[in-house]
């Protein structure tokens with residue numbers, strides 16, 4: 001047996017050197033199986049060892065087999081690592097993917113998501129009027145999401161928006177609305193101010209008409225002499241531009257802590273044009289957002305002078321508007337990643 005172990009040492013070294021010269025995943029695996037596999041040479045040696053009766057000899061042989069096995073295991077691990085490095089090097093040596101190549105005829109054309117289409121529509125319309133586009137963080141402190149918007153700690157209005165809190169950081173939330181961007185913008189800019197701020201928002205909601213993540217757009221104007229008439233005019237203008245010139249809106253008095261007076265905004269049901277249908281629950285109108293005149297407490301939080309300036313704000317749900325514009329009946333279609341759904345919105349179609 002001593003003899004066999006010695007020859008094995010040599011023949012393994014030989015075979016390993018050959019694999020090392022032209023490494024491939026298969027060659028390395030074949031080598032491993034031949035030596036260490038269940039029916040390989042090393043297990044066979046251990047099998048033979050059972051037949052050795054002399055205790056001293058058995059001990060010495062066992063030690064020699066163990067050493068051989070350890071050598072083989074280490075060599076194969078080295079070969080495997082070298083093989084992985086070679087595969088990576090070959091990949092890196094290949095010419096890189098050119099993402100600027102023109103799309104070839106017949107290949108699949110990408111398209112913008114309907115919520116992106118709706119966001120672009122709203123933002124473009126307001127940009128034409130001289131509005132700046134603002135962005136804000138999705139992980140937000142409760143100051144920007146609530147307190148500065150006149151929703152102090154323990155105020156019941158915090159319950160209106162079931163919030164995702166971040167367990168280790170009690171003052172951080174996933175923002176519940178894009179109204180937080182009002183505060184960032186006003187702290188950053190002096191009045192007058194005209195802004196449009198689209199973004200993702202989060203609430204603990206999940207059913208056919210609510211998803212835990214959805215999209216809003218916030219629109220704010222602060223200047224001298226801004227009135228409720230401007231607010232109504234701008235909402236009407238925006239909705240006519242996004243839908244069509246026969247679009248109508250309706251305001252219903254409502255409560256939002258960051259505005260006074262405040263109202264809910266309804267638009268004419270785009271499915272039935274006001275005559276009543278299933279979508280609008282026979283009312284002819286659909287709720288799409290909230291609006292109002294910015295509360296003096298909000299101005300105070302951002303050091304704007306509420307004696308000199310007045311402001312108006314409105315916030316819409318972009319998903320809702322996209323559903324109505326493109327005739328989509330289930331909100332979840334937006335987020336389930338179905339390619340055939342997405343293919344209905346060709347890239348360059350502006351609306």
Ligand code: DAH
Pocket residue numbers: 176177178179218219256258259262289290291292293313314315316
């Ligand atoms: N932030 C409100 C919400 O998510 C919507 C809203 C209401 C926005 C009134 C406004 C506003 O700007 O003035 O429910």
